[in-house]
Amino acid sequence: MGTGEENSNLFLRVFDRLSAHYGPQNWWPGESNLEIMVGAVLTQNTNWINVEKAIANLKKGDQLSFSCLQSMPVKELAEYIRPAGYYNIKAQRLKNLFQMIADKYEGEISFLFEDSLDGSRENLLRVKGVGPETADAILLYAAKKPAFVIDTYTHRVFSRHQLVExxxxxxxLQQEFLDSLPEDVSLFNEFHALIVAVAKEFCKKKKPRCSNCPLQRVEEK
DNA sequence: CACCAGGCAAGTA
DNA sequence: TACTTGCATGGT
Structure with missing residues (x-):
């Protein structure tokens, strides 16, 4: 991957451009699978900086373990995660997620991750508050399974460059990525992170700065 | 001051 | 099915 040669696969060419421009992104920040899972819920429609504050609160209170979070009243959890915004609804969503793991995987996150990709995704999607992006983020970044994460940035960057409808x-959109990319967890990990990087710099909603974007004319072979 | 940030669910027509 | 709205703090 990223040999410097121009790839004949359009999506891989996008990856090569971004990889050459930005270098390794080292996602997902988080010291444990539990922390990544919690972060995936907290970052819904929320700046990552605020998610880090919420997670720091949990760590400071020594509450970032499955048993602590599972037994904590939802109202108390809401106070810990307040800086992440939507704290009441996110506290309930986290409780829903922990309850599913308790019910279906004996309270063991590792059992969830040992399940098949489709099986674990189904159970994640059944949780109220876990949609497709959150489920795939957990599967890719915590479970290290080949689930390609789509987000608003992915849609914005690729449609603005007229690479997708x-x-x-x-x-x-996810199927297009799966069809054109080799099934490689580290590629999926890095690609999503790179899309977020280029979107933040060149594809903001309000200020589209397209000059000097590393993806200019990537569609031409 | 307005606008946005690594979504999702529920309500409306 | 296709919109719209609530959820909410914190940075620019």
Whole structure:
């Protein structure tokens, strides 16, 4: 990957451009699978900086373990995660997630991750508050399974560069990535992180700065 | 001051 | 099915 040669696969060419421009992203920040899972819920429609504050609160109170979080009243959890915004609903969503792991995987996160990709995704999606992006983020970044994460940035960057249809949906867009990329967890990990990096610099909603974007004319072979 | 950030669910028509 | 709205703090 990223040999410097221009790749004939358009999506891999995008990856090569971004990889050459930005270098390794080292996602996902988080010291444990539990921390990554919690972060995946907390970052819903929320700046990552604020998620880090919420996680720091849990760590400071020595509450970042499955048993602590599982037994903690939802109202108390909400106070710990307050800086991440939407704290009441996110506290309930985290409780829903822990309850599913308790019910279906004996309270062991490792058992969830030992399940098949499709099986674990189904159970994650059944949790109220876990949608496709959150589920795939947990599967890719915590479980290290080949689930390609789609987010608003992915859609914005690729449609703005006219690499995909403007009105595509989550699963169609994800399928395009799965169809054109080798099934490689570290590639999926890095690619998603690189898309976020380029979007933050060049593809903000309000200020589209397209000059000097590393993806200019990537569609031409 | 307005706008946005690594979504999701529920309500409406 | 296709919009719209609530959820909420903190940075620019």
């Amino acid at each position: 403007e009105d595509t949906d989550y699963y169609s």
